[in-house]
Amino acid sequence: MTIAIEASPAGPQMPGMQPAGRDRRGSWIPNGRMIAAKILELRKRRGLMIALIAVDIGLPAIFLAVRLISHAVDPKSYGPAGGYDVFTPLVSNLMYVFGFIVAATLGCTAGCSDLSDGVFRHLVVTGRSRLALYLARIPAGTAIFAPLVAVGFAIVCVVCVYAAPTTLSYQGVAVPQGLSVTGFETWAEAHYSEVICDFPYPGNLGNFPCGPNGLISPTGAAAGGVTTTPTAEYKAAAVKIARFNYDSYKNTFLVPPVSLMIESGLWVELEALTGFMIGLGLGSLIGQRTVSVILMIVLELIVTPIVARTPIPHLVNLQRAIVGVSTAHLEPKALVPVFGGGGGPGAVSHSVPETTKEAAFVIVCWLVAWSVIGARRMMKRDV
Amino acid sequence: MTATGTEWAVETHGLTKSFGQNVAVNDVELRVPRGCAFGYLGPNGAGKTTLIRVLLGLTEVDSGTMSLLGHEVPKHRDIALARVGAIVDEPRFHAHLTGRQNLEILSASREPESRRRIAPALERVGLSQRADDRVAEYSMGMRQRLGVAACLIGDPQLLMLDEPMNGLDPAGMQDMREMIKSLVEEGRTVVLSSHLLDEVERTCDAVAIVDKGRVIRQGSISELLAGSSLVVEIECSDSEQARSLVEQGRPATQVTSGPEGIRVTLPTGTSREVIATLVRDLADGGISIYRVQPIQTSLESWFLEATSRFGAQS
Numbered sequence: 001m002t003i004a005i006e007a008s009p010a011g012p013q014m015p016g017m018q019p020a021g022r023d024r025r026g027s028w029i030p031n032g033r034m035i036a037a038k039i040l041e042l043r044k045r046r047g048l049m050i051a052l053i054a055v056d057i058g059l060p061a062i063f064l065a066v067r068l069i070s071h072a073v074d075p076k077s078y079g080p081a082g083g084y085d086v087f088t089p090l091v092s093n094l095m096y097v098f099g100f101i102v103a104a105t106l107g108c109t110a111g112c113s114d115l116s117d118g119v120f121r122h123l124v125v126t127g128r129s130r131l132a133l134y135l136a137r138i139p140a141g142t143a144i145f146a147p148l149v150a151v152g153f154a155i156v157c158v159v160c161v162y163a164a165p166t167t168l169s170y171q172g173v174a175v176p177q178g179l180s181v182t183g184f185e186t187w188a189e190a191h192y193s194e195v196i197c198d199f200p201y202p203g204n205l206g207n208f209p210c211g212p213n214g215l216i217s218p219t220g221a222a223a224g225g226v227t228t229t230p231t232a233e234y235k236a237a238a239v240k241i242a243r244f245n246y247d248s249y250k251n252t253f254l255v256p257p258v259s260l261m262i263e264s265g266l267w268v269e270l271e272a273l274t275g276f277m278i279g280l281g282l283g284s285l286i287g288q289r290t291v292s293v294i295l296m297i298v299l300e301l302i303v304t305p306i307v308a309r310t311p312i313p314h315l316v317n318l319q320r321a322i323v324g325v326s327t328a329h330l331e332p333k334a335l336v337p338v339f340g341g342g343g344g345p346g347a348v349s350h351s352v353p354e355t356t357k358e359a360a361f362v363i364v365c366w367l368v369a370w371s372v373i374g375a376r377r378m379m380k381r382d383v
Numbered sequence: 384m385t386a387t388g389t390e391w392a393v394e395t396h397g398l399t400k401s402f403g404q405n406v407a408v409n410d411v412e413l414r415v416p417r418g419c420a421f422g423y424l425g426p427n428g429a430g431k432t433t434l435i436r437v438l439l440g441l442t443e444v445d446s447g448t449m450s451l452l453g454h455e456v457p458k459h460r461d462i463a464l465a466r467v468g469a470i471v472d473e474p475r476f477h478a479h480l481t482g483r484q485n486l487e488i489l490s491a492s493r494e495p496e497s498r499r500r501i502a503p504a505l506e507r508v509g510l511s512q513r514a515d516d517r518v519a520e521y522s523m524g525m526r527q528r529l530g531v532a533a534c535l536i537g538d539p540q541l542l543m544l545d546e547p548m549n550g551l552d553p554a555g556m557q558d559m560r561e562m563i564k565s566l567v568e569e570g571r572t573v574v575l576s577s578h579l580l581d582e583v584e585r586t587c588d589a590v591a592i593v594d595k596g597r598v599i600r601q602g603s604i605s606e607l608l609a610g611s612s613l614v615v616e617i618e619c620s621d622s623e624q625a626r627s628l629v630e631q632g633r634p635a636t637q638v639t640s641g642p643e644g645i646r647v648t649l650p651t652g653t654s655r656e657v658i659a660t661l662v663r664d665l666a667d668g669g670i671s672i673y674r675v676q677p678i679q680t681s682l683e684s685w686f687l688e689a690t691s692r693f694g695a696q697s
Contacts, residue, residue, distance in 0.1 A: 023494040026461035037491035044480055119488070122533055125439050125471075127464030128492040248593025382442040 001313075012179040017211060025127045030136035034128070038140035041113065049110055051144065053103045058150040062089055064159040064252075064365040066363040071163070073332070082163035084253040090156050091264045092331065092338045095149070096271050100300050103145045103272035104279035108292035109372060111283025116179040130379045134284065139369075141276050149272045157261050162171070173200050177254055181246050188242030195238040199245050205237040222360040251334045271327050278323070281370030285377045300324060311352050319352045323366040326359035387451040392417045392541045392572035399435050400430075400445035405686065407433040407598035411447070415574055415589075417540075420567050422583035422604075423576040424686060425593035431576045432472060434593070435543050441468055453518050453538055464495070469543040470535025473550075474526050478519035482510055482529050485518060490536050496662065497536045504535040514616040523550030529564065542566060543574045548582055580686055592686060613653050615661070618644040620671035628668045629661065646678075 024031075043049060067081035080086075112135075116118035123133050168177040173194045179187060188195045193214035196205075209216045215234065231319075244248075273298065283292045304324030312319065319325060328338045387483040393415035399511035400408040407430040415421045425431050436442045438449060440460050449456050454463035463487060476485040483501060490497040505514045508528035521529065527550055534542050544563075548556050562585050563573050577583050583590060600607060619625045622640040629638045629647055632647070649657060662675055 023465070025465055025492075025494075031491075033491040033495070037488040040484060041477055041480065042487055044477075044484070046479070079628070113477070117477045118473075119477055120473075121439075121441050121471055124441055125464060125467065125535065126492040127467070127471045128462040129461070133492070224645075259407050270571065302582055380443075383437075 026129055027127050028131040028135065030132040030139075031157060034132065034136040035140050035143075038110070038136050040109060042106065042140060043114075044142055045109065046105065052102050052106060055098045056084060056095075056145075056148040057155065059098065060156050063094070064155065064163075068159070078166040080163050080254070082354050083162035084160070084164045084185050084256050085155065085165075085169065087160040087256040087261075087264075088336045089295060090160075090335070091153070092335045095153060095156065095268050096331075096338055098302060099149050099152075099272040100275035101297055103141075103149070104275035104296035104300070105293050106145050107276040107279025107281075108283035108289050108296065109140045110276075111285075111291050112278045112287050112292065115284075115287045115381075115383070121379075123383060131375055132376045134375045137280055138277070140274065141280065143262055145272055146269060147274055149269055151266055153265050157265075161255045166254075168238070168252065168254050170249050170252050171200065174214065175249065178280075179249075182251060183245070184246055185242050189237040190199050192234045192238035193239050194256070196234065199241045201241045201244055205240060206233065206353050208234070208237065209252055215291075253334075257334075260332055261336050263284045264335060267327075267332060268328060270330070271362075272329055273368065274323055277367045278370045281374030284374035288307045289380075304328075308339045308352060316352060318347040320354050320358060321362055323363060325352050326354065326362040329354050329356065330363075386491070388448070390417060391415060391450070392421075393449070393470075393574065395434075395449040396447055397437070398434070398437065398449055399445045400433055400442065400466075401445055406596050408437060408658050411593075411596070411598050412443065413591055413598055416566065417572050419574045419588040420563055420586050422574060422587035422590035423574060423593065424580060424583055424643060425579075425591055427578065429593045430596040431593055432545055433596075435469065435471055435545055435574075435576060438468070439464065439467070439471065439543065441471065443633070453513075458483075459680055465538065466540040467543065468537050468541075469529070469545075470530040470534065470547060471543075471545050473523075474530025474534075476518045476534070479517060481515045481517055482521065482525075483660060484513040485529065486533060489533050494513035500536045500538060503672060504532040507535060508532045510561055515637050524555045525551060527555075527559075528552055531559075532620075539571060541572045543576070545576045546578070547575065548579055556582070573640065611647045615647045615649065615658055616644065616674075616676045616678055617647065617662070617665070617672060618674040619665065621675075624668065625665055625670050628665060628670070632664055633661075642676075 005228050015309060018367060064081055066079070066085075067086070071081050086271060114123060120133070122131060123147035169173045169175070173232070176183075176187065196208045197210035197214055253260075278299075279296050286292050304322055307319045307322045308328055324339075331338055391414045393413060395411050395413045398408055398411040398413070409430070411434060413434075421433055423434070433442070437444045438451060438456065440457055444457075447656070451463040451467055454460075456463050460473045463516060464525065464528050465693055474513050476482075477488070480488070486501045486504070487498065490501060501561065502511070505511045508531050510525065510532060513525065518526065518529070518593070527547060531544070531547070534544075544688065547563075551559055560582070563575065566573055567588075575583060575587055587589055587604065589603045590607065591598050592607075593599065617625065622642065622644050626640040629636060639646045647661065658675070658677070
């Protein structure tokens with residue numbers, strides 16, 4: 001039996017028939033159907049999608065769920081599941097780093113799947129521009145990783161806001177929230193033992209021996225919360241220490257502020273976008289997923305932390321050119337510094353000095369360069 | 384004649400493509416008429432697939448000009464390929480997707496109407512029942528059929544099929560043969576690259592023979608065979624004596640003997656009268672003749688003859 005194929009408007013017999021006017025096949029701009037087709041191809045990769053969901057949503061969700069359950073079962077031993085103190089390390093250590101890796105994995109897959117599956121030649125034979133075929137992968141991949149990162153981040157935000165502690169903890173000491181400088185100093189006078197023993201201070205204010213329960217009086221008896229005769233010397237020292245810590249204190253919150261959550265969300269999405277775009281270019285260049293993914297993991301987990309922490313005098317410009325150093329530079333200041341930069345909450349420290357403009361320039365260069373490399377390779381590749 | 388109104392579906396002039404020192408396509412002059420099944424024949428490594436890849440823009444050409452359906456390629460590649468369907472090497476697809484989803488992905492790069500052709504194309508290649516199974520579960524033959532369906536969704540005027548019989552069972556090969564014929568009957572042009580000479584002979588109207596990257600002959604199969612030598616099989620009583628008699632009388636003639644008789648290969652252009660004389664000479668020599676049968680030269684024997692001649696010359 002012969003089944004007729006619906007002929008084109010002009011019919012198959014018409015010699016030299018032109019494609020329909022709305023089908024701009026030679027254009028480098030991908031159409032919506034091409035993007036939707038690429039989304040279909042990527043989202044049907046079961047293993048990849050499970051990995052993406054597990055890392056972007058599963059890891060933070062499980063971590064917070066365990067904390068919620070632990071706190072509900074034994075609130076004295078386990079602190080609240082949320083709050084600012086949980087938010088910052090979760091975002092800067094987990095979501096930032098792993099968001100990059102999973103987005104890079106998606107990018108590498110998007111870059112080489114058509115090639116490795118032998119479908120790219122079918123696509124080229126349609127007459128469609130190779131550049132359009134490459135560019136269709138960018139919105140398609142973004143449409144997958146961006147919502148996943150957003151959902152994972154939203155879970156973190158919700159838990160950190162609604163399961164936050166009721167008292168503010170600064171350096172492990174319960175402190176009222178929102179005090180002015182004067183208020184903070186007054187509070188420090190009243191709680192000089194905790195302030196002297198628990199708050200950081202770079203200089204030497206005198207001999208204040210601390211024990212497990214606070215200050216130890218010269219006679220050896222426990223002072224602080226136990227002693228009933230605070231001295232003016234203790235109070236003066238506590239005020240100085242409080243003044244030094246005030247900037248850090250004012251960036252410590254019970255719950256992450258809305259502005260911080262927005263900034264952090266955008267920062268994590270930027271990192272994921274960077275990972276995806278570099279992975280896409282690298283995957284298209286190499287045409288092989290495993291090698292590309294390994295290189296991306298090495299970049300994020302080995303090269304970037306080493307370069308970010310250790311400034312090398314004559315190579316500092318080269319270090320600035322590493323994209324991970326630049327995205328780390330754009331980290332919101334109230335987060336725990338990524339890659340263990342040190343300094344504590346509110347004191348983002350980057351060993352490699354760099355201005356924000358330089359950081360933005362480096363990121364844009366990486367995104368453009370890898371897009372050009374990937375696109376050019378796909379345009380010139382023998383398939 | 385306008386550029387698009389040309390009588391050739393494929394036309395190349397001086398097409399050359401090298402990979403390092405290896406010249407895969409060497410100064411190829413090829414003309415494929417519209418509306419026919421055209422065989423592209425050659426031994427392994429002759430450059431058949433490379434030529435198809437060059438024509439389709441899958442690899443860049445070093446020199447020469449080419450056109451598909453009257454459109455210069457690569458200048459008007461998008462317009463030309465809009466009405467071309469092709470299977471190059473083995474048809475490969477996203478194994479994690481179903482056959483239908485793979486076709487949907489390919490149709491997204493074609494005109495919007497191509498999506499409506501997916502179901503009829505699957506029906507035509509006999510894959511409707513398995514269209515929603517993952518391609519990973521398909522046999523090689525089913526992938527070949529899916530490859531043909533992928534060609535059909537573009538409503539092609541020109542189909543280029545590289546070894547389409549690979550992986551097909553006899554019934555599948557028969558179906559493919561009929562499908563190619565029906566496509567040609569619809570006015571489409573089919574270029575069939577195959578090492579199965581018998582298949583090409585049965586399916587195609589015209590053929591080009593390629594060896595070492597060069598097209599050494601092209602034309603209709605009947606024309607090509609008309610230029611080949613004449614073979615006569617003679618069943619007789621004493622094959623060795625018969626052989627020596629023929630060789631004494633006609634030094635230019637090639638004779639082989641077997642237990643049943645002899646096979647005589649006469650030069651191209653030999654008239655039928657020569658066969659009568661041959662039989663008379665054998666009878667006069669005291670040999671009993673039981674059967675005389677002229678053997679139709681097959682494309683395969685002609686092909687082997689042509690490629691070996693060419694190889695010897697080069």
